[in-house]
Amino acid sequence: xxxxxxxxxxxxxxxxxxxxxxxxxxxxxxxxxxxxxxxxxxxxxxxxxxxxxxxxxxxxxxxxxxxxxxxxxxxxxxxxxxxxxxxxxxxxxxxxxxxxxxxxxxxxxxxxxxxxxxxxxxxxxxxxxxxxxxxxxxxxxxxxxxxxxxxxxxxxxxxxxxxx
Amino acid sequence: xxxxxxxxxxxxxxxxxxxxxxxxxxxxxxxxxxxxxxxxxxxxxxxxxxxxxxxxxxxxxxxxxxxxxxxxxxxxxxxxxxxxxxxxxxxxxxxxxxxxxxxxxxxxxxxxxxxxxxxxxxxxxxxxxxxxxxxxxxxxxxxxxxxxxxxxxxxxxxxxxxxxxxxxxxxxxxxxxxxxxxxxxxxxxxxxxxxxxxxxxxxxxxxxxxxxxxxxxxxxxxxxxxx
Numbered sequence: 001x002x003x004x005x006x007x008x009x010x011x012x013x014x015x016x017x018x019x020x021x022x023x024x025x026x027x028x029x030x031x032x033x034x035x036x037x038x039x040x041x042x043x044x045x046x047x048x049x050x051x052x053x054x055x056x057x058x059x060x061x062x063x064x065x066x067x068x069x070x071x072x073x074x075x076x077x078x079x080x081x082x083x084x085x086x087x088x089x090x091x092x093x094x095x096x097x098x099x100x101x102x103x104x105x106x107x108x109x110x111x112x113x114x115x116x117x118x119x120x121x122x123x124x125x126x127x128x129x130x131x132x133x134x135x136x137x138x139x140x141x142x143x144x145x146x147x148x149x150x151x152x153x154x155x156x157x158x159x160x161x162x163x164x
Numbered sequence: 165x166x167x168x169x170x171x172x173x174x175x176x177x178x179x180x181x182x183x184x185x186x187x188x189x190x191x192x193x194x195x196x197x198x199x200x201x202x203x204x205x206x207x208x209x210x211x212x213x214x215x216x217x218x219x220x221x222x223x224x225x226x227x228x229x230x231x232x233x234x235x236x237x238x239x240x241x242x243x244x245x246x247x248x249x250x251x252x253x254x255x256x257x258x259x260x261x262x263x264x265x266x267x268x269x270x271x272x273x274x275x276x277x278x279x280x281x282x283x284x285x286x287x288x289x290x291x292x293x294x295x296x297x298x299x300x301x302x303x304x305x306x307x308x309x310x311x312x313x314x315x316x317x318x319x320x321x322x323x324x325x326x327x328x329x330x331x332x333x334x335x336x337x338x339x340x341x342x343x344x345x346x347x348x349x350x351x352x353x354x355x356x357x358x359x360x361x362x363x364x365x366x367x368x369x370x371x372x373x374x375x376x377x378x379x380x381x382x383x384x385x386x387x388x389x390x391x
Binding site: 010015022026027030036037040041043044047048054105106120121124125155156159 | 168171175176178179180181182183186187191193194195197198199201202205331332333
């Protein structure tokens, strides 16, 4: 097996990676959570975990799909953990989570089922290829393509109805 | 009719972006992780070398150490190193010696020690939650950190990394039970480090939503803790 090209976890490398990919990680996380506070946490955790695993990352491969995958998985974990916590404390008064108020196209995307919303954001907003999206969300490429088709059709339908 | 390219262009322009505060907090956390990673990377090669050279000796040593540790745990009293914050500029810090967790609780069952760091003089007993008197004098930009380190049998708390970092999403807006003042916020965490030291942490802020600078300042002080 060919040796991997390793990325050093030095400050300048990490700063450069953060500057280039922070928004990608955050938007990927936000596509899962639809909430800023959870997206903040998920994206930050994703970057911290990525930095700790840089020695195992093959730098001949693109960094963006890797960090997006970590962010999406972390966002799912945080959502699951929060649901468990909410179930455990149903009798306690909790503050409503902070959700961004959106209208028009963004509202149509936000209203999509999570698996469709994720692929729309990863493909159309963050520019990942279908194969990369499939790897990030952990689904076959054909499934991603059909989710994407259904999602775009739904978004079109919603926005057309608004304009009618 | 909006086509896919137009949808894509509009989405790219208008899809939400992270706030400046979240970005700066994350940058700080990532830098800290990178520093820790660099320090650990410097130590790893020596450990690997030893493992390769003498695996049998290491395993035998580990077995003996496990047996010895088991015997020691069975008969010994617990101990925990009192935590200490650094007295950086603008911080008032203090700590207590190790003591048993409560009256009637033996040191073989549970021990603890407290530390605090506050941007105003600390006026309460070491483990008084909430710290009423200090909170009464806390300005909006003020911060109070209260930390209790404990070790007990059986261990308590969720395993995690320590020192920890406070995030905006972990901060709860006041009021706090028993505190009249409502314009405050706090974060409460319990973390068990790999050596079974339990860290009970309260961080108080003098305003309902801490500013990014307050969070950065609190996290910087949290990183100075020695325990």
